[in-house]
Amino acid sequence: MEGLGFLGAGIGAGLAVIGAGLGIGNVAASAAEGVARQPEATADIRTTMIIAAALIEGVALFGEVICVLLALK
């Protein structure tokens, strides 16, 4: 039964990465579209994109830290 912690940690890490990947992918896609439509707003869009990506990444990292705790326990 001891191995289940590792299994959970591995699956959890993978799921967190899938979620973060989808989220940041969406952000980047929309930002690229926005820049293509309105090149003069590039700087604003970049800042907004980085903040949004950082927030999404933060949530994913919460998940990853929990997985690390599971695996190291």
Add this chain to the structure above:
Amino acid sequence: MKRVKATKANAIIKVLAIIVPLLLNINGLALATTQEAPAVSPVAAAAIEPHAAAEAPEEAHEAAAGGEEKAGDVIMHHILDNNVLAFEPFGEIELPKIVIGGFDISITKHVVMLWTVSAIVIGLFALAGGTFKNMTSRQAPKGLANALEALVQFIRDDVAKANIGKGYEKYLDFLLTAFFFILVCNLLGLVPYGSTATGNINVTLTLATFTFFITQAAALKAHGIKGYLAHLTGGTHPALWIIMIPIEFIGLFTKPVALTIRLFANMTAGHIVILSLIFISFILKSYIVAVVMSVPFSIFIYLLELFVAFLQAFIFTMLSALFIGLASAHEGHDEHEAGAAHH
């Protein structure tokens, strides 16, 4: 054209000069752990290693089988804080352990790194400040002062002014200090014998706590006690307060916690990835894996880390400024007015 090539070659040599000692350093660590006695110093281990491999191939095979776990231990040892300053080929410095009243306040590796970072930041800005003092107002700064001015100006205009707006000067000291402190912390983890103090959750929590208190102070100053408490209700009907107040109250603390985890996890994860890639060649005991995979991939991740070091310092500063700006912004009509002025 020739000069460009020369500078490029120069840059490559510089990068190699940074990376090669790092790889050698980890090499020493790995050899030390393949020995059974943990007390053996890396130098001695390096001397014994070929001898041991020659006389007991079975033992070496067993060590390879258990190598994964040991690699994990070495990685954790490298990431976590401890009381030893390791200068691998030249030995190590044992740091004193101080416990006062049940609290362990001993000077650890990361504390030494924090002091080093403070010294570097103070030194850099003292140098740059001296340059500015000696200049006439018509001169443009050169070299270090110019580089620092560009970064300072970036933080002032694109981070502080853009997110806080009016009255940003008061918070500029904190934002600039946080940015350069975190940046140098992050970068020190990428040089040989350095370690990332921001890869320690206590350090990042302390930094985020500063942001938390400054944000609350800004909110109190902008709205007063009454406005601050009214903000906790979210401006909803009193019947909803029983839900809104706990949510808003938790919301106050999730922001600094998110800042803490983001910086800590980013810095730690990068180091773990680099070390894991390097250890693949030790676990599989293959030169081909080392040449094809470990070295190129770890160099790639190393360069990515260089970018992440800047990005995370920027994001921490940016989000701090954003939280301060949100806390001190006047809600409702002011935003509408600002929006109207824009159109």
